[in-house]
Amino acid sequence: MTVRTAIACLALVALLFAMHGLHGGLKSLYDTYPTEFRSYYVPSSAYMKVASLGQRNFLADLVFIWSIQFFDMYGPLVRDTYLFHTYDVITDLDPRFAEAYVFGNLFLSLDRRWDLVYALSDKGLAADPNAWIPAWDAGSYAFFYARDYAAAKRYFAIAHERNPSAMPVQKMMANALKYAGDYDLALEYWKGILRENEDSSAPHAQYFVIAATRNIHDLTIKVDLRTLQAAVGRYRAERGNYPPNLDSLAKTGYLSGIPADPAGKPYLYDSRTGQVTCQSAFKFKGKFAQW
Amino acid sequence: MSRQAPRGLLALSQMGSIALNTFREAVRSRVFYILLAFAVSLLVFSSAMGFLSIGNLQRVILDMGLSTISGFSALTAIFIGIGLIYTEIERKTIYNILSKPLARHHFLLGRYAGLLLVLAVNVALMVLVLSAVLVYFGGFTPQIFPAVGYIYLELMILTAVALFFSSVTSPVVSAICTVAFYLIGHTSSALAEILAPQIKAAWAKQLVTALYHVLPDLGILSINNLVVHEIAPAPGFAWRALLYTACTVTLLLLASALALRRRDLV
Amino acid sequence: MAEAIRIQGLEKSFRGHLSIGLHRVLKGVQLTVPEGVIYGFLGPNGAGKTTTLKLLTGLLFPDAGEIRIFGASPQDLETKRRLGFLPESPYFYDYLTGRELLHFLGRLFGLPKNELRERAGALLATVGLAGKGDVQLRKYSKGMLQRIGLAQALLNDPDLVVLDEPMTGLDPIGRREIRDLILLLKEQGKTVFFSSHILADAEMICDQVAIIVRGQVVREGELEALLGSKIHFWEVTLQGSPGGALPPGITLLASHGDQVLLRVESERDLQEILDSGRRAGATVRAVTPHKPSLEDLFMEQAAGGGS
Numbered sequence: 001m002t003v004r005t006a007i008a009c010l011a012l013v014a015l016l017f018a019m020h021g022l023h024g025g026l027k028s029l030y031d032t033y034p035t036e037f038r039s040y041y042v043p044s045s046a047y048m049k050v051a052s053l054g055q056r057n058f059l060a061d062l063v064f065i066w067s068i069q070f071f072d073m074y075g076p077l078v079r080d081t082y083l084f085h086t087y088d089v090i091t092d093l094d095p096r097f098a099e100a101y102v103f104g105n106l107f108l109s110l111d112r113r114w115d116l117v118y119a120l121s122d123k124g125l126a127a128d129p130n131a132w133i134p135a136w137d138a139g140s141y142a143f144f145y146a147r148d149y150a151a152a153k154r155y156f157a158i159a160h161e162r163n164p165s166a167m168p169v170q171k172m173m174a175n176a177l178k179y180a181g182d183y184d185l186a187l188e189y190w191k192g193i194l195r196e197n198e199d200s201s202a203p204h205a206q207y208f209v210i211a212a213t214r215n216i217h218d219l220t221i222k223v224d225l226r227t228l229q230a231a232v233g234r235y236r237a238e239r240g241n242y243p244p245n246l247d248s249l250a251k252t253g254y255l256s257g258i259p260a261d262p263a264g265k266p267y268l269y270d271s272r273t274g275q276v277t278c279q280s281a282f283k284f285k286g287k288f289a290q291w
Numbered sequence: 292m293s294r295q296a297p298r299g300l301l302a303l304s305q306m307g308s309i310a311l312n313t314f315r316e317a318v319r320s321r322v323f324y325i326l327l328a329f330a331v332s333l334l335v336f337s338s339a340m341g342f343l344s345i346g347n348l349q350r351v352i353l354d355m356g357l358s359t360i361s362g363f364s365a366l367t368a369i370f371i372g373i374g375l376i377y378t379e380i381e382r383k384t385i386y387n388i389l390s391k392p393l394a395r396h397h398f399l400l401g402r403y404a405g406l407l408l409v410l411a412v413n414v415a416l417m418v419l420v421l422s423a424v425l426v427y428f429g430g431f432t433p434q435i436f437p438a439v440g441y442i443y444l445e446l447m448i449l450t451a452v453a454l455f456f457s458s459v460t461s462p463v464v465s466a467i468c469t470v471a472f473y474l475i476g477h478t479s480s481a482l483a484e485i486l487a488p489q490i491k492a493a494w495a496k497q498l499v500t501a502l503y504h505v506l507p508d509l510g511i512l513s514i515n516n517l518v519v520h521e522i523a524p525a526p527g528f529a530w531r532a533l534l535y536t537a538c539t540v541t542l543l544l545l546a547s548a549l550a551l552r553r554r555d556l557v
Numbered sequence: 558m559a560e561a562i563r564i565q566g567l568e569k570s571f572r573g574h575l576s577i578g579l580h581r582v583l584k585g586v587q588l589t590v591p592e593g594v595i596y597g598f599l600g601p602n603g604a605g606k607t608t609t610l611k612l613l614t615g616l617l618f619p620d621a622g623e624i625r626i627f628g629a630s631p632q633d634l635e636t637k638r639r640l641g642f643l644p645e646s647p648y649f650y651d652y653l654t655g656r657e658l659l660h661f662l663g664r665l666f667g668l669p670k671n672e673l674r675e676r677a678g679a680l681l682a683t684v685g686l687a688g689k690g691d692v693q694l695r696k697y698s699k700g701m702l703q704r705i706g707l708a709q710a711l712l713n714d715p716d717l718v719v720l721d722e723p724m725t726g727l728d729p730i731g732r733r734e735i736r737d738l739i740l741l742l743k744e745q746g747k748t749v750f751f752s753s754h755i756l757a758d759a760e761m762i763c764d765q766v767a768i769i770v771r772g773q774v775v776r777e778g779e780l781e782a783l784l785g786s787k788i789h790f791w792e793v794t795l796q797g798s799p800g801g802a803l804p805p806g807i808t809l810l811a812s813h814g815d816q817v818l819l820r821v822e823s824e825r826d827l828q829e830i831l832d833s834g835r836r837a838g839a840t841v842r843a844v845t846p847h848k849p850s851l852e853d854l855f856m857e858q859a860a861g862g863g864s
Contacts, residue, residue: 046485054477054510057519058358061351065343096520301667308664312650319652386644387709390614391665392637556616557571 042082045092052093060093064100076111083107084116091120095127101134105141114146125158135159136169143172149180167193167208178219183226187219214283217262221278224259228267228276231255242274305393306401313375313405318412322370327413330363334420338428349430350519356421357435357515361442364413365473368446371409372453373465375402376547380556389556396548403454403544410446414439434518444536445512449473451543458547458554476509507539560625561717561748562590562613567622569608582608584772585622590750590765592716595743597763597780598752599851601859604769606752607645610721613750614642626717638666641715645722647706651695655686655705658694659712666713680708685734699726707735711742718742720751724758736762760851768858775858783854788846791821793830797839804829816842 042063043051052059067086087104091097101124108116117138124134139155142148156173163169174189194212197205228246231254235243246269249255260266263280270277317323337355376399379385388398418439425431452472456465483503490496512532514524567586570579582605590596600606611617612624615631629636649658659677668676681690684704689697697705703726710718723739724732732755739749739762753759759766760780767777776783796816803809803819806826810818821827827844834841 046481049481049485050478052477052481053474054513055354055358055361055515057350057516058354061340061354065340065351069343094516096516304667305665308661312661316650316652383644383646383648384650386611386614386616386642387647387649387662388665389616390637390640390642390644391662391713392634393665394634553618555571555618556611 042086042089045089048089048093056093060090060097060100063090063093064097064103068103079107079111083111084113084120087120088123091123091127095123096131098124098131098133102137105134105137109141109145112145114141114148114151117141118151121155130162132159132162132166132169135162136166136172139172139176143176143179147179149176152176153180153182167197167204171208171211174215178215183219183222187216187223190215190219218282218284220262221280221282224261224267225276225278227255228258228269232269232274232276236274242271244271245269246276302394302397306397306404309388309393309398309401310405310408313402314408317371317406317409320371323367323409323413326363326367326370327416330359330417331420333359333363334417334424338424341428349428352425352428352430353432353435353519354515356424357438357442357518360414360417360421360439361445361513361515364410364417364442364446365449367413368406368410368450369453369466369469369473372406372450373457373462373469375406375454376457376551377460377462377465385556395551399454399458399544399547399551403450406450406454407447410443410450414443414446432518432521434521434523437524438514438518441512441514441532444532445509447536448507448509448539448543449476451540451547455543455547455550458550472507473509476507479503479506480508480510512536559592559627560589561592561594561627562588562596562750563623563625564588564609564613565623567609567612567624568620569605569612569617570620582772583612586769586772586774588767588774588777590748592748593743593746594764595739595749595762596751597759597766598750598769599754599756599759599766599855600752600769601754605772606769607721609769610642610645610719610752613719614640638713639716641710641713641718643703643706643710643718643720643723646725647702649694649702649705652693654691654693655681655697655708656690658705659709662709663712668713676712677708680711683711683738684708685731700728700731703727704731707738715747717748717750720749722753723751724753724755732758756851756855766851768855770858776854780851784849784851788824789849789853790847791827792843792845792847793819793821793827794842794844795819795830795834795839796842797834798837799830799834799839801833801837 042048048059048063049056063086067090084104087100087107090100091104094100101120104120105117108120121134121138124131135155135158139152139159142155143152153173153176156169156176159166159169160173170189170193174186174193177183177186177189190212193208194216197208197212228249231249232243235249235252235254243249243252246258246267250258258266261278261280265279268277268279269275334356337352337359340355341349341351343351376385379388389395418435421435422431425435449469449472453465453469456468460468480503483500487496487499487503490499512535514528517524564586567583568581569583570581572578573580586605586609588598598606598609608617612619613626613631615637624631626636627639631637653661656677659680660673663673663677678690681687684707686701686704686708689701694702694705703723707720707723710720720739723735727735736758739751742749763780765777765779766783767774769775792810794816799817799819804826806822807830808820810820812818819830821830831841831844
């Protein structure tokens with residue numbers, strides 16, 4: 001090996017070290033940037049559509065896989081800016097990508113961004129007229145977490161309409177109605193559920209039967225109480241005083257008949273306060289059992 | 292001179308010879324094998340991609356597989372296509388051929404047919420590998436065959452474009468132009484649906500829409516998205532797609548023939 | 558006699574690099590090749606020989622003028638059917654073997670497979686590549702490529718054989734073989750038109766020649782007519798003394814031992830030196846007349862700046 005070659009090799013090694021050192025320096029500079037925005041960026045849908053060069057599905061997959069690796073690594077600022085946007089982009093690339101809607105909702109729910117959950121789900125419902133899962137998903141979040149029973153009702157209605165045979169959908173719909181205060185409709189639903197599952201030998205049929213029976217019991221009471229109370233109110237408004245007893249409501253034509261509670265016992269009435277109550281216990285306890 | 296076959300038959304036999312020769316030339320080139328090897332590796336790797344996503348999505352394998360087949364055969368079409376005519380001229384092998392009683396446009400058609408044959412073999416091999424991967428990892432659907440069929444239609448157009456540029460200019464410029472064509476072909480629909488609605492002036496909007504109709508839309512032939520979601524293409528799609536391809540290819544081949552017709556083979 | 562080739566007023570120009578400038582290659586070429594002759598197309602490099610040959614075979618299009626091959630246009634497919642062409646420094650598909658190349662090109666003539674097989678074998682033997690038919694062309698030497706080029710030019714048993722520098726890359730034995738082959742072709746009634754700058758070979762076999770300099774044919778016609786039968790000078794070898802001082806018109810070229818080589822310009826000088834030599838007792842070893850050679854003619858035309 002000549003001297004020249006030796007010098008060249010030494011120079012090569014020296015340059016390698018220099019390169020490494022400089023790289024370290026650059027990296028430490030990089031570390032001073034706020035963690036949040038360091039390497040999370042998703043271009044707009046328009047850009048992605050154009051950049052996909054016709055392979056939109058595949059790009060949707062790639063962005064999806066990438067996003068689920070990183071969704072919990074970034075702070076609230078990044079998530080606030082980019083989380084919905086990422087799934088918006090994925091679903092713009094492939095509007096029928098069912099998993100994107102589901103997982104998008106999941107991650108958004110962690111931040112309790114119900115408005116975005118509803119927005120993403122609406123998009124999924126609009127994209128595919130046959131899709132019921134986004135409605136089911138949104139409805140579930142609305143019911144259990146947001147306790148927005150009006151929204152839950154709306155979404156379960158859509159889910160039921162698009163997938164009439166799914167029993168869990170019916171059940172959730174019925175519950176949503178119940179919690180939203182639509183007792184009559186809820187009762188209808190529960191009766192329907194009972195009818196369908198009574199003779200069924202499907203695995204969870206008995207569960208639905210039990211749930212239906214209890215709900216029908218309680219809802220019947222609720223509906224009866226409401227009807228009776230409304231009649232009492234009308235009597236009072238028109239005649240100026242509470243009716244002496246419940247039967248007088250029937251006699252005076254405010255009601256066609258006085259029902260008994262599901263156990264067969266009559267409803268209790270206090271003519272001083274005008275309150276109608278039930279002497280049989282509700283099957284469900286807690287807040288719902290109050291009148 | 293020995294007995295002559297009838298004119299039309301002779302032309303066909305000439306084109307056949309040229310086509311086979313083109314095929315032979317392509318399968319002996321390194322480019323062909325490198326691209327094929329890459330594609331096959333990617334197809335096999337796509338199975339690993341499925342594992343990366345939540346719930347082991349089958350659709351990832353399918354998406355990646357179809358995209359790989361589409362992308363790599365396009366690359367093969369471009370790489371081999373741009374040299375089809377020009378390298379013949381450069382390397383002067385064309386002197387031996389065109390001094391024979393062979394019409395220039397027959398030579399062109401023969402080259403085109405040869406490259407189509409190469410691509411057919413390419414695509415067939417890749418779809419076989421994809422099928423094997425799908426059968427093994429689950430998610431096989433016979434719909435990949437029509438999907439690949441439509442990919443092949445797109446390739447036919449792309450090859451004709453490469454042939455056209457090869458007839459007029461050097462491989463470097465041909466490569467740039469053909470790739471540009473591919474890019475435009477795949478982005479024109481996106482641009483039309485994104486750009487046009489944002490333009491306020493009616494005349495500009497008209498212009499962009501008109502441009503979209505004139506420029507090729509390669510994406511329109513693809514049913515990859517439909518296959519993944521198990522949606523069948525609308526009836527009437529098939530014959531329309533075939534007709535569209537036939538028109539475009541004829542147009543391009545005609546242009547190539549015209550370009551080559553009076554060209555001095557220096 | 559019918560004409561194999563008739564070129565009149567042929568002009569061709571090329572655009573320069575990047576379309577800058579116009580390079581006029583042929584400025585009005587004129588020649589006639591009768592059927593059944595061996596015609597040499599001679600000229601210095603850059604004179605336009607290859608351009609003319611490409612125009613003959615339809616690879617280029619003339620700017621002006623007319624070319625007729627057997628009375629028809631070079632663009633006609635029928636014309637090409639009767640033509641065999643060997644390009645300059647032929648290039649082929651490397652990966653094919655010699656036989657495969659002949660098969661491929663032969664198919665373009667529509668030759669049936671059996672006949673083609675036989676003919677390919679025969680041609681390989683004729684050009685001296687008998688054992689090399691199954692070797693890939695990329696392994697061929699320059700001379701071998703030249704030979705296979707000649708073989709493919711003869712595939713269709715053409716009436717007119719156009720050869721661009723057929724002797725290039727061949728050793729003297731090879732050149733002899735090609736010369737013999739060309740003569741054989743003439744015997745078969747074919748017309749051979751070839752370009753060359755190896756004048757000795759041309760002189761040996763051509764019936765007619767044309768000399769092209771700077772895009773124009775400066776001399777054309779039968780070789781004998783062009784060269785003339787006039788004797789230019791003599792070279793005389795004497796053993797012994799020439800007898801006295803040399804008269805003007807006689808130059809001493811060399812002397813070796815007791816032999817002298819003299820150049821004698823005229824017949825009168827020749828008689829004089831022979832007489833004086835004999836008187837001086839010298840023996841005449843050799844008297845060689847020199848006619849003007851093609852080389853002389855060529856040099857004269859090329860240097861003279863072609864009118």
